[in-house]
Amino acid sequence: MRETSFNTGKFFALIIVAVLGIFMISPFFDTGSGKKISPRLENLKDRVSLHYGLKNVNDASKNIEECQGDYYTCREGVKCNNVIYKETADAETGPANLVTSIVLDYRAFDTLGEITVLFISILGVALLMTGFPALPVKNESMIQSAGAKFLVPIIMLVGIYIFLHGHLTPGGGFPGGAVIATGFLLMFMTSGDYNFRSRRFKTVETAAGTIIVALAIAGLIFKDSFFANFLPNGRLGDLFSSFLIVIIYSLIGIKVGSELSVGLRNLYTGEKDD
Amino acid sequence: MILYSFLFALLTALLSLFIRREYNYIRWILYSAVLASLTFLIYTMNGLWGYSESFKLLSVGSVDFSLNFKVTPLSWLFSFFTTGLSLSISLFSIVKNRHEESERSIGFFWLILSVCNIAIFLSADLLTLFIFWEAMTFVSFFVISPGWTKSFKAVNYYFILSILGAFAMLVGIFFLYSKSATFNIESNIAQLFVLYELNSPQAIFITLMFVLGFFTKSALMPFHIWPAEAHSEAPDDFSSYLSGIMIKYGLYGSILFLVPLFVFISKFSQTQPMSNHIPLFSHILAWVGAITSVVATFLAVKSNDMKRLAAWSTVGNIGYAATSIFILSSMGVAGGIFHIINHAIFKTAIFLSLAAVKYRTHEREMHRLGGLAYKMPVTFLTFLLGIIAAAGIPPLNGYASKWMIYQSLLSGRFPFLATMIFLSSTGAFMYLFRALHSVFLGQLPSKFDDVKEVPFLMQIPMYILMLLMVIIGIFPGTVLLPVNSILKSMNMEEIKVTYTTMYSMLSSVDAPIVFLVFAGSFAFAFILYLIGKPRRHVELLDNYTAGQDPKEFGLTREMYHFALKFYEPFEHMFDKYPRTNTKEFYDSFERKINETGSFIKKFYSSSPRSAVYIFTLSIVLIIIYGWLVW
Amino acid sequence: MVNIMLRFLFAAFTSIIMGLLFMGIGRKFIARIRRHYAGPFYQSFIDVIKLFSKKSISHNWIMDFGVMMGFAGIIATIIFMPIGPFNVFSQMQGNIIIIIYFMTIGYLGMAMGVAASGNPNATIGIARALTLMLGYEIPFVLTVILLVFANNSSLLQVMVVNQQGGFMEWNAIRYPFAFLAALIALQGMLGEQPFDAMIAPSEIASGPMVELSGKFLGFGFLQHAAQIFLETGIIVNMFLGGSQNFFIFFAKQLALYLLTVAVSGIFPRYRFEDAVKFFWMAPTALAAIQLIIFII
């Protein structure tokens, strides 16, 4: 719009946003006929995620006879296996953390997409940043650089812990990788001359990517569907359960970590293909 | 057999592209050979009416595209005489294009154009007509301005108008198609008639669409500006093709579609308003034709460039033909078709002679030419005969068709149309004589002293055309008998005509007698001439200047040639009436589009924030629209 | 075949002789009005014979061809006009449209010949003549259309037959306005005084005639004479019900001619644009009114 007196622009923007707001809020207070978004969600009864929670997607609607309280019985001839923490072994999906089971098992394809998003945006940043003069970091104080050198290994450790326990505790490959990247960011911020050769990080990153896709294709070969979990799941809840999920999440952790650090380095010192 | 000949012609066109520049006369000989074979092919098809050929293409959705051709008397006559004429023109252009610098593309596209031309005439249903109609419009763009910057501005008018016309026709065709679900012409006419009966506004809308399509192509009233631009800027030999043949498609289309429709209405309809017992719509169209001819005449009187003058005279003649067609009497339609054919012949003759003049003198403005008759007798003779025919003076073919048009107008009780046609035909004589005088008679400028006649190959078409004009002038039956078969095929009653005399309700004309009378009186005058004392030849500049020798007071031959403001006083007569100029209207329209374009572009190059601004604004507008509608 | 030749020659000679006779009488009549002496009535015969015997100059072959064509055109038109009872061709008694168009041959021929002479005065004259033609053509055509509608045929002979039977039957009486318009148009056609801008001696050295000498001027004279005979003959046939015997026909023609000469004696010369404007105003209005009266 014309960049003259700026407040008219603001005034109109306010009106537009207000009208959009009224429209977007109206469905929530809608009293019309037909299915509408309920103000209070009681249970997951009519949602897909119920079966994700109960880990009984394969025999979901076909075989459930009737259900009371926490248990349900299936029709005869079909094994009903209610999932109990620390007891059921080899459930439909290994991890106790239901979110990770969705992220890496039920909807693994999303995660694959997600990895490519991160990979491509960092690639975009690298392409944009080629041949960009490095930003000089002025007068970094000695305390900071020393403190940083002390803190970084601990940060790395926390990061590795997070993505190793992805299937039990909240968080997984992505938060773990991000924590690792913050370690490197701290190094950049505090010591001006710190730099590392990006080629090694990139090889690590792409290797991890290739292995993940290879595992997925292996799933296709062994279990006849992409990203199928062909390794045994082990007992629900303990550290060595759902092996494939752990492997993939750690690979994702490494990949995200190296990616983000390379991305941050590019933003700081520009991209040099050393 | 028709389609294979088309493919053969297109193939030769493609192959001829690779002939190198120095042998370009071979390319043009190839073209005339192809045209000759096409003419012969069409000639052999005479008589076998109803021979049809179809070639299924593709059916996307419910529309199945197929090219089907049918030989009817109307299509045979039109395709035969147009290909014949283009054959004679191509003879002319063999020599002319020896030194033309972009003649490779002209030749290539010209041959494609003549193939489309035949295909248009032979097409049996509306879709094939439209396909070749649009192809002809696109291809003619490249021939009129083959890479010459000045002619690009001129060709824009032609191009835009004929595209809009073609698209209007497209809409018309498909409105009908959605109702009658077929493309062939008879059922569509019946369907349109039914629509008229239901008196639905859609019927008038569809007919208007077709009228728009035909009138833009034939440069009638509201769209009459483009011939003056396109014909004068086109390559010289092509402008004879352009005004001889290509301007006739609109009239052909109206004879094919509109005339049978109006005849149908005038015979059976109860609901339609009738004026002078023909449908009001067709009466209006006749009036449009008459007004076009008058306006064209007045504008022709003003033009100083010879090709522009000839172009305006084409528009005028098209006006006559349209008027006579749209009064729907069988004499009128026959007169119209006859006039179209005659006009093609004498207009090609005129344009060919102008092209010959331009070939020799490379000059287009009339006041810089003059006295060429003494140097180029054959061209002068063709031009003279062309003018006599164009003005409708008896011995030649122009008179025969004009006479029929007058008979139809008078017997059909259209007094004012007849006067307008008379006015424009006398006006025609005025500006045609101006062209004759300024180009061929009067003083010969000194720089053209060494101009010699055009090479013999270029003279052949001139002789052919002269011969044609005289033959049709004396034996009008040669053309009128096929025209009669056309009338029979359109189930209108035939006109009484024998090979020599033409009968009409009011009177009859025996063409050979008219010619004999003229020859006899000429002999009488010649005898008288011999009786008188022999005369002495005197040099051109030595004439009556009240005793002084013109050379003394520095008078050169160019200055002595009165041609620049030939009818200037006549033009001043109209000064005080305000005249709207359609050209300004089109130019202002184009300027407005450019302004809106730059306004839109300003948005596109403005900052990203305004992009987002308008993004959200339009979402909000959609929401508000949604609220209003629901 | 010989019969047609004879009839052709008879028509041609009568037209020339009567034309020259009318010119001589006209000249004497003008002299009477302007009170000066004019030579004997056969003066124009003498002029023509004198001109044909003198040497003459011509610039190129087109000039000779053009002048001949001019005269031939007028003679050809006369053939088609019924001279009193006599008709050269029985079945085609003067189709009015042919006559109108044949007259233009005369003009074209003369114009071409004169233009080939290269003298700008000549071409200016021709330009004026053509514009003037555009002027008087309209009223004349309107009257023709009126008569064609009235007699439902475009043959002069039929018109003459419809006007037989006494004085009251003449078209001049039935359609007075049309007759008036035709007279004014006749004035223009003959190039008489008010509308003779095209051969104005003072402005453009007698216009087209400037380069003609000797037999070419003779041809000019003959053409003018034949033209007088022709145009008066047409008006007589159309409006005064051309009679059955020759003398009454010639008398009517003479009366008409003298009327135009009288008018030319009085009026000064018009500028030719005003002449064209005048033609488009007065006579056309008259003819249009008549037409409308006829249609309603």
Added chain:
Amino acid sequence: MIDNRLIYVMSLLLFLVGLYGVLTRKNILKMLVAVSIMETAANIFLIGLGYISNSSAPILSESLKQVNLLGSNISDPLPHSLVLTAIVIGVGTTALGIAIAVRLYSHYRTLNINKMGDKDEL
């Protein structure tokens, strides 16, 4: 006590704030911040979908041995995984935006969006 509708409304308001920010800020980086606010608002909306009052996180652990059938003791795990992906997408686009902003700054020497419209080339 907060129920789903409150979360929806709050996320929508946050979204509108973000949108208003994009519309009115002059500085590119502030625009990018506003864009990421909009993305987080969308994520909050997604999370809000899965919120069941007084239910625990969807992780089986000592305290939560088993998911009861009607699924009312855990919040809906699916939105969590969706948000996980959506956040990364937000990060990706913002990273790219920053890189472009840096580049634009190196060209125009200013981050003010109004001065970037190069009027010369229409």
Added chain:
Amino acid sequence: MSYNSAILLIAAPLLMAFLSFILGIFNKRIPAILLVLTLSFNFYFSTYLLTLVSSKGVLVSVISGFEPPFGINLVLTYFSLLLLSLIYLIILSASVVFVSKKTDENTVKVATLLFLFTAAASGLLLTGDIFNMFVFFEIFAVANISLISLKKNKTSLKGSFKYLLLSSIGSAFLLFGIGMIYGTLGTLNIAEIGLRFYELSPLTGAFIFIMFLGAILSETETFPFNFWITDSYKGARNFVNILLGSASSVAALYIFFRLFFTIIGYPINNRYEFLISMDARLIIALISAISVIVSEIGALSSKSVKRILAFSSASQMGMILFAFSISDFNSFSAALTLIFNLSLSKAILFLSSHEIMKGAKEKNIESFTGGLGRNPVFSALFIFGSLSMVGFPLTLGFYGKISLVASAVSASGYFSILVFVILLASAAELFYYFRLMHKLFVSEQNHTEKTKMNWFYAASGSLLLAVMIILALMPKFTERIVSSAAGDMMDKTTYIERVLKAEDLK
């Protein structure tokens, strides 16, 4: 009927993307060659799948072993595979052009980018899950942004920033839409959403409709939302323009179809031909008509050639959206023919215009003069491309335009009025294409020597041209493709039945 190995179409380029960096270390040219190989494999595989689907009907391939409504699945319909093989063809030609470029430090990165672009496009067209479509939509947008900003000059950066802003706002809208769908219907599978969408209350339906509209219209270059096109087309590199012009527009049109015609739908007289309601279609028709007119006028008055081509591609997209909004069998087949015409001839136009303007310093119309003399091959290509784009009789564009007019005229009143607008616009389009073509014919006085002709460019250009000519001249072949694809588009019920494996849908 499940066919699980269809996932290779997505997995192969993804694997190659990750591998290509490692291979790139040895020799910079390997990834580019790999790119061409994978693309030809994908093209071959998708045509094979096409024949399979045409015989067996809609196929479903399940991912990670869980049945559709719960797991993510790929749906192989005739329509999507047809468009996919079209996209592969275009990316193949773009990569052939890219391979011919000399290698600098970015070739490896750009090769990976192209791999990811192919993966995103195939994922987008095949996925059967709405959130997965959102993810691939994002990958697609990010890929486009980085492709546009390759050249790093002012216009490309501005263009990519605008694109980034608009697409991130669009993705936020899409997220809200998906959230609303999940909140009410509780499922993310497109088939199930399509099945149960009519139960939603009108206000929620409107909410979702507007959210989807906001998300996708900036991608399909419709007027009020496409302010990014001029800068990005002008600034982008040549092969990026080819991709942008045709491949991403085809993908955007596909998403538009899936979002509006498969998901949103109101059943009419309980037959399962789910059609979106009349006034919703009217909004789309109105927007697309306005977009056609405005971009035509914009193109008419702009001087730089790439900007003209950008506007003309926006107007063609507008026409296709208009054809979608009429939504009956004729208009879908018209839309398909127009899609073929748009993508193929747009690619040829960008390719040849780049070659013709190689020497000139500023890339506007004047640099076209004397093209035929300087560079005959590419000027001929340009002429063929623009003739087909403009609708020269018996070319692809002609069939599309004529059937569009036919279907619009036979549809209800509003559409026949709007078709006038479309025709006026195509008259304007004719004008500026012919102006360009005329410039080519102008013969320069000083006969400049013929520019060095890049064989790779010529190869890919003539490949595309050959395909276009085959489609135009082999009527039976095109007819079969178009009618079966249009039939598949209309037939929403088999889509749902096959995916959800529910035999009777009642």
